[in-house]
Amino acid sequence: SLFYEGLIASQLPTFHNLRRLEVSSKMSCATVTALVYLLSTLPNLESIVIAQGFSQFNQVSDFGRQKVTECLLLHLKAVEVREFNGTKEELNVINFFLKESLVLQTMDIVFSSTFPQSWKDFSTLPQEWMNSPAIPQEWKDYSAWPQIMKGEFRQWLLKIMKDHLVQQILMFPKGSTDCAINFSS
Template identity: 40%
Template sequence: MKLSNVLRLRLSSHIGSMEILGLFNVLSTSVPRVPAFESMIHLETEYSHADTVLKFLQFTPNLESLAIVGGWFNKVNEDAFTSNLVPSCLLLHLKTIEVRKFEGRPEELKLVKYIWTNARILQVLIIQSGTSKTIVALEKKTQIMEMLLMNPRASTSCKVKFQFPK
């Protein structure tokens, strides 16, 4: 129950997947079944499994701000993106998403697209490119950004900011 008081949380990649999955098991079987992080408004994660990030969002119904440190995604479990159970924070509260170290990998793009198509009141999506500064890399990332913008989005008023390395 004390977890419900957490306002801001940073999940580091140093936390192992077994510890995170163990936490989910405890949270999903707790009585009463109340969202564990109901007060949380900001989450920053370096965690390497997109499907685990989405599961974690199920326990943060009032989340307003999400920062994802990318460039590290492992293979994505496709079931995470086809589930009809969209985290309520995406539908009702999430206003700002920042994706750092974005490299344009398919796994990263799938997570961004999922959030893009489900976050109904999203106001700002910030995508910070990773470290590659070559012209070819920047052209590839620009193509990816254009492709992303062509996808339908849940929030038509969302402003998108792309930041490339200097």
């Protein structure tokens, strides 16, 4: 694996012929940092797939503050993020690719089949979701959630959560005016 914490870009050769990259392990803070370094060695990359989604981060990555690489400016046309759970780190990575990729044509986001895997305890939902006028006041009492988090309400809440994430992502600034953002489950 190319992802070792502490690996620096100067230790990697330039991969001029690599057009497609699939990251097949879960992204962690260390692998997100390594990915930024790796991107700087892939000047002709056209497509990247993050296949296994993201693990829970114990620290905040500075992914969005990295320098923009040549592949993002001139060549990256497709990004796919699978196993998406809507975490802050996932949103930062998606925002980075959308904002910095000047020729991006498609951003495909596939929700995790266990969405929201990172929120098994729904009391950790972002506060703005719980402040939604669409949520009845009695449902905002977290102590009652074990009883109401079954069946129809749970499905309704998952739809609300997905819709909120879709709207948030659609509002991200885009470096490419031709980029289509696609969502699937």
